[in-house]
Every structure is written in C-alpha cells, then in structure tokens.
Amino acid sequence: MSDLRDLYQxxxxxxxxxxxxxxxxxNPGHEAKGNNPLCGDKVTVYVAINDGxxxxxxxxxxxxxxxxxSASMMSELAKGKSAExxxxxxxxxxxxxxxxEPIAPEKIEKLDKLAALIGVREFPMRVKCxxxxxxxxxxxxxDSTQQVTTE
Numbered sequence: 001m002s003d004l005r006d007l008y009q010x011x012x013x014x015x016x017x018x019x020x021x022x023x024x025x026x027n028p029g030h031e032a033k034g035n036n037p038l039c040g041d042k043v044t045v046y047v048a049i050n051d052g053x054x055x056x057x058x059x060x061x062x063x064x065x066x067x068x069x070s071a072s073m074m075s076e077l078a079k080g081k082s083a084e085x086x087x088x089x090x091x092x093x094x095x096x097x098x099x100x101e102p103i104a105p106e107k108i109e110k111l112d113k114l115a116a117l118i119g120v121r122e123f124p125m126r127v128k129c130x131x132x133x134x135x136x137x138x139x140x141x142x143d144s145t146q147q148v149t150t151e
Contacts, residue, residue, distance in 0.1 A: 008116035011073075016065035021058045021075035028058070034136030034148035036128050041067040045136045047078075054078050054086060057137070064129050066120060071133035073113050083141045089114075090134045097121045097130055 028046035035042050041063030048056040057078050059071045078086045093114050096103050098121065108115045120126040128150035136148045 008119065011113055011116040012065060012069045015069035015072040019059075019061070019068055019072040021056075021072065021079070022060065023058055024060060025056060025058050030140040030143055032136045032139035032144055032148060034132045034139070034150075036063070036067070036132050036150040038125065038151065039064065039129060041129055041132055043067065043071055043133050043136050045071070045133060045140045047137065047140045049083055049141065052082050052084070054081055054083060054141075059133060059136075061133065063132075066117065066126055066129040067132055070114075070117055070130045073117075074133050074137060077112060077114070078137065087138060087141070090138060093117075093134060094131055097127050 025046050025048065027048070029048040031044060031046045033042070033044045041061070043059055043061040043063065046058045047054055057075045059075055061068045061071045077089065081089070092107065093111060096107065096111060096118050103118065108118070111118070117130045120130045132148070132150055135150075139146065139148045
C-alpha cells in the first residue's frame with residue numbers, strides 16, 4: 001500500500017509542478033472562475049466545445065499542489081470527450097472523494113489518474129481543493145456567470 005501511496009504522491013507532485021494545459025487560450029469560448037476563500041485557491045477554466053465535444057480545455061490556477069494537480073489532470077482527461085461524459089466523470093470523482101464508503105476497484109480503475117487524489121477524502125478541507133477545478137469546469141460548460149465557490 002505504501003508503494004501505491006508513493007506513486008500517487010508522485011503523480012500529484014508531477015502535475016502540480018508541471019501542469020498540463022495551463023494558460024489562457026486565444027479564443028476561450030466558455031470560461032468560469034472559481035475561488036476557495038478558506039485556503040485562497042483560485043482557478044479560471046477555459047473550455048472550447050464543438051458539437052458537444054471538448055476540443056480544448058485550459059486553466060489558470062493559483063493555489064495548493066492538490067488544486068493545481070487536479071486542474072491539470074482534469075484538463076488532460078476532458079479533452080476530446082463529450083461535455084456529458086466529462087460531467088459524468090466529475091460525478092464519479094466527486095463521489096469517490098466525498099464518500100465514506102469503500103470504493104470498488106472497478107470505480108478506482110475508471111477514475112484513471114484521478115485515483116491519485118482519492119486520499120483527500122480523509123481531509124475534508126482538501127476535498128474542496130481537489131474539486132474546485134471540476135466545479136469551475138462544469139460552470140464553464142454550462143455558461144454560468146456566477147463565480148464558483150467552495151463555501
């Protein structure tokens with residue numbers, strides 16, 4: 001179990017130090033801003049959607065390693081998928097990090113690299129860090145003008 005935990009920590013550190021898809025695109029299409037006022041995490045997510053498929057997703061984030069890593073992983077996993085599939089992925093991820101019940105191995109496998117973030121469920125304040133980019137992405141897809149907040 002320790003080897004798996006170390007691997008997960010390595011994945012989180014890699015994505016936080018070398019975030020994928022970071023930056024503002026020239027023509028963002030959809031965008032939303034998110035804020036976690038308790039810890040100071042801030043994220044803006046930009047989504048380009050064509051025929052219901054996410055063609056591009058980028059983000060700007062200032063926050064903790066978990067928040068940045070989650071945004072980076074989210075952007076990699078969402079690109080090329082339908083907006084509906086991405087929302088379903090978010091629901092699965094959110095359930096995994098908030099549930100008190102054991103997670104079935106097939107659900108962990110389905111989460112792909114997001115499984116690295118499941119450990120935040122033991123720290124409720126960190127769950128907000130991990131899910132803020134996802135809530136913000138969902139708001140961008142829905143063209144919400146409200147700032148996303150974890151409070």
